[in-house]
Amino acid sequence: MSQPVVAQSLVKRFGDFVAVDGIDFEIEPGETFAMLGPNGAGKTSTMRMVATISEPTSGELTILGLDARTDGPAIRNRLGVVPQEDHLDIELTVQENLMMYARYFGHSWSDARARAAELLEFAQLADRPTSLVEPLSGGMKRRLTIARALVNDPELVLLDEPTTGLDPQARQLLWDRLYELKERGISQLLTTHYMDEAEQLADRLVIMDGGKIVAHGSPSDLIRSSVTKEVVELRLDGVSSDDLPDGLRTERLRQRTLVYTDDSATTMAQIRASGIEPTNVLIRRSTLEDVFLKLTGHELVD
Numbered sequence: 001m002s003q004p005v006v007a008q009s010l011v012k013r014f015g016d017f018v019a020v021d022g023i024d025f026e027i028e029p030g031e032t033f034a035m036l037g038p039n040g041a042g043k044t045s046t047m048r049m050v051a052t053i054s055e056p057t058s059g060e061l062t063i064l065g066l067d068a069r070t071d072g073p074a075i076r077n078r079l080g081v082v083p084q085e086d087h088l089d090i091e092l093t094v095q096e097n098l099m100m101y102a103r104y105f106g107h108s109w110s111d112a113r114a115r116a117a118e119l120l121e122f123a124q125l126a127d128r129p130t131s132l133v134e135p136l137s138g139g140m141k142r143r144l145t146i147a148r149a150l151v152n153d154p155e156l157v158l159l160d161e162p163t164t165g166l167d168p169q170a171r172q173l174l175w176d177r178l179y180e181l182k183e184r185g186i187s188q189l190l191t192t193h194y195m196d197e198a199e200q201l202a203d204r205l206v207i208m209d210g211g212k213i214v215a216h217g218s219p220s221d222l223i224r225s226s227v228t229k230e231v232v233e234l235r236l237d238g239v240s241s242d243d244l245p246d247g248l249r250t251e252r253l254r255q256r257t258l259v260y261t262d263d264s265a266t267t268m269a270q271i272r273a274s275g276i277e278p279t280n281v282l283i284r285r286s287t288l289e290d291v292f293l294k295l296t297g298h299e300l301v302d
Contacts, residue, residue: 002029003026004028004156005027006062009058010059010061012046012057019211020046027187028203031204032178033206034201036195036198038298042208042212046208047158051081051158055069063156083160084164086144088144089133093132097133097144098112098144102151119148122177124177128140137170146162160191171197175201179201202218203218204216205222205288207222207288209292209295214292222288223290231261231284232283233257233280233284234281235257243276244276245270248261248267259271
């Protein structure tokens with residue numbers, strides 16, 4: 001079986017602007033692979049090249065064993081694409097949106113109807129086949145968009161910021177559907193700026209910043225190898241983080257100071273023994289956002 005994606009020295013330029021700057025990554029069959037980073041990091045530009053709707057400026061890119069530059073139509077026939085915006089046809093019903101899309105891939109009307117019924121069950125929209133799209137909730141529209149991306153039984157599904165703007169309950173339901181795709185052995189390429197989403201869904205990921213890959217690995221490996229077990233978040237109203245005891249590894253953010261530690265109790269005792277009493281203290285486990293902050297010097301939301 002061919003690897004779903006192999007990128008070598010991949011570059012995308014728009015005039016003088018370098019959106020993707022010589023990145024290398026591979027996706028294994030059946031794997032969920034995530035790209036994490038802030039807006040402008042190069043995630044969407046990479047996704048568009050993988051979708052064969054934007055040609056690489058330089059480097060090599062093979063999708064499902066085919067050349068992204070020369071085999072676009074054949075590749076697109078084997079892809080499922082979930083763009084950032086839903087782009088559903090609001091004049092059609094839920095079922096008709098799926099059936100019309102199935103027809104684009106050569107399904108007969110009877111096959112399209114059967115495929116639509118199957119996908120409505122998958123998307124938990126089986127009770128809404130005759131509903132128009134416009135009144136649907138944001139979560140329902142997103143599930144319908146994912147269902148539409150599956151009408152051609154794709155080998156690789158591209159998901160560009162799939163849960164942006166959804167409430168927590170809708171996100172969880174969408175994650176369940178993506179877990180189910182993984183259980184079916186369908187490879188997924190996911191872009192997101194939600195670190196919890198990447199931790200939940202991804203087997204492996206890359207963290208991008210400024211068009212480059214600054215880290216790669218499994219979520220747990222990246223956290224374990226890059227940062228401490230715990231982070232103490234402090235509000236230090238009227239106190240400078242420079243006044244904290246020597247030897248602590250800290251990062252100063254807009255309203256908080258982060259202290260990285262493997263023993264939060266000892267660290268807090270040390271801080272208080274120095275005469276500093278923070279206005280507020282939050283102790284939490286380290287996350288991918290901490291990895292990103294350590295590697296780039298700024299937050300994921302920047």
